[in-house]
Amino acid sequence: MGELAAEAAEGSQEAEQDEQGRLAAALDAINSLISASFSASLFPLKWQLIRDRLNRLHGGLAGITVIAASDGHEAFEGLLRDVVDAVREARELVPRSQGRHYGGGKLRLRSDLDVVASTLDAHVGGLDDICASGSLTRARAIVVPRPCAGASREDVRFYVRDLFARLRVGGAEMRREAATALNEVLRDDEKCVRVVVSDVADGVSVLVGLLECQDACVQEEALDAVSVIAGFDAYKGDLVVGGVIAPVIRVLDTGAGPAVKERAARVLSKLTENADNAWAVAAHGGVTALVNVCSDHRASGGELVCAACRVLRSLVGVDEIRKYMVADAGLVPVLVSLLRGPADDAAQIQAMELLAAIASGDSSSREAVLQEGAVDSLVRALDPGIPRSSKAREVALRAIDAICFPSPEYSIDRLLGAVFLNRVLFFLRNGDSTLQHCALKSAHRLCHVSEETKKAMGDAGFMPELVGIVQAAKSLETREIAAEALCAMMSVHRNRKRFVQDERNVTQILQLLGPDEEKPSPAKRFLLSTLVHLTESSSGRRKIMSSEHVRNLEKLAETNVMDAKKIVKKLGGSRLKNMFHGIWSV
Structure with missing residues (x-):
């Protein structure tokens, strides 16, 4: 009995070794075909599908512990034979897929590749069934450090x-x-x-x-x-x-949680930087999926909405996609609704920047943004009574600039009707340095729109604030912008009349003309032009002549600064002629 048991055990061990050998041969054949398949140039997507099936078979077989005496031994042995046969048949298709000869033509080759993929798919299912039956066991995995x-x-x-x-x-x-x-x-x-x-x-x-x-x-x-x-x-x-693009977009379209969708949007954001791959995203329904995320901003959450807006902003750079967003996808009303709702600050900032990008595309897109009431929503974001971060207000001012000023003849009435001037003036007086600079740029643009706008700004009280900025600002650029805006406002008679009513205004300008540099700065040249405007009225000339800092004009005239000499000429009078004799003769 002992000898019989020993012989049986030995036979079982030999059978198990044979089975392990067949398993190793199948794994080698699979590896060989995977490597060879990369040389195939015809039907690369079908070969990719075949490699996917081969990898799944290899991974499944590599983790098997063979037990020859198990109930599933015969089924497993048959599966190994079938796998080796399928791999052999597939290997014969590699040379035909290299473009050397077709052996029946491309249609025949495509059909043969479909058969191989289907066969391997069946073998993957068969291996799963055998493992699920419990007749085979997975080997204990070796953890690679x-x-x-x-x-x-x-x-x-x-x-x-x-x-x-x-x-x-x-x-x-x-x-x-x-x-x-x-x-x-x-x-x-x-x-x-x-x-x-x-x-x-x-x-x-x-x-x-x-x-x-x-x-x-x-x-x-x-x-x-x-x-x-x-x-x-x-x-x-x-x-x-x-x-990768299609499944990422499907994640956005499914009922996945905001955290998972946010990851998907981040992937799309990286893939679409500088409008790269924009058409691929649009072709797979990405625009609609992203607009839906923004539309349901309460459920989506701020981070997801921000990520979606960043992707859409990349896609806006393609004209056809931008037009689709505006005309068909309904993006503009969604963004305006987001601005008016309780969305968090970061999401609203992204919405503002996206609206500005849309409006910068073409006149029809800009008109669509205006028609949806985006300007009112942006001006509302500037309301000091509504909690907003300084960053949000800066972005709102820049967005208004991008939307309205390219065609001010169509949009300036909306701005003035939305108390925009009061908001800009408030932040000129009370904003931090960055916000004040954004407000100053808006004031500068407004000064070049129309005479009526300049009058409205003068009535609102912009001129003293601009003088104060020229006097206090450390940045040369800021002083120049403020001085240029002030000069533009002085071209209106009503503003000049209002300006000289306060002696401090003229005195401050003359004081700022002090000869602290050899050549007048751009800001100082704009201040001189402002004084040229003031000399057009007798009241303006009197205020200049009565100022204790009028001597600064003499010093500038002595250095042949033309506007200074022009002002001195206009001032005239025997008193000045005695003071500045010969200076204005050119």
């Missing part, structure tokens, strides 16, 4: 390939751990990004497949991994060719 900092590319490649093997065939927990580990090394080492894209067979395809994984944790990690890769310009094309 993460390479240390500065490791060679070969060590990194070995580790990353092991992670992808786990992602392909591992159970839920193994996949989560592998996805997390992959993200860690991708963020820490650029070599890993190169390995995933260049050295792992269908590495991008595996990640693309995981984007639609039912396991939310794995899906999030896959989105993060793709986002890291998308951050490198050299690899964006590999992601797009690998089909």
